[in-house]
Amino acid sequence: MAKEKTKSTHTHHTHHHDPQKTKTIVNRMNRAIGHMESVRNMIADDRDCSEVLIQIAAVRSAITNIGKLILEDHIDHCIVHAVEDGDDEMLQELKEAIDKFMK
Numbered sequence: 001m002a003k004e005k006t007k008s009t010h011t012h013h014t015h016h017h018d019p020q021k022t023k024t025i026v027n028r029m030n031r032a033i034g035h036m037e038s039v040r041n042m043i044a045d046d047r048d049c050s051e052v053l054i055q056i057a058a059v060r061s062a063i064t065n066i067g068k069l070i071l072e073d074h075i076d077h078c079i080v081h082a083v084e085d086g087d088d089e090m091l092q093e094l095k096e097a098i099d100k101f102m103k
Contacts, residue, residue, distance in 0.1 A: 021073050025066060032062040067101055 039055045074094070082090035 017073055017077055021069070025069050025073070028062065028066050028069070032059060032066065035059050035062060071098070071101065 035055070036059050039052060039059060042052050042055060074097075078090065079094055081087075082094075
């Protein structure tokens with residue numbers, strides 16, 4: 001039996017994220033994407049598997065660090081506002097997001 005997906009009725013807050021933090025996150029994403037493209041080229045060029053695996057580990061680490069920055073920003077902005085507003089649904093969404101991020 002397939003698990004039914006339910007749509008969230010939660011309305012996100014209308015505040016804006018710190019533009020400098022957003023720029024930092026986007027820059028790191030662009031670097032990670034470039035690094036991933038380099039790994040793809042390494043594979044296409046039949047490079048040594050050990051070298052490829054090391055580079056994949058570096059990409060994974062970069063993406064994890066980007067996720068941490070996004071999580072920190074989310075806590076600093078969205079969650080602070082949710083707590084101030086008594087928004088328990090947003091706190092539950094954070095718990096679920098952390099659970100998925102940690103897998």
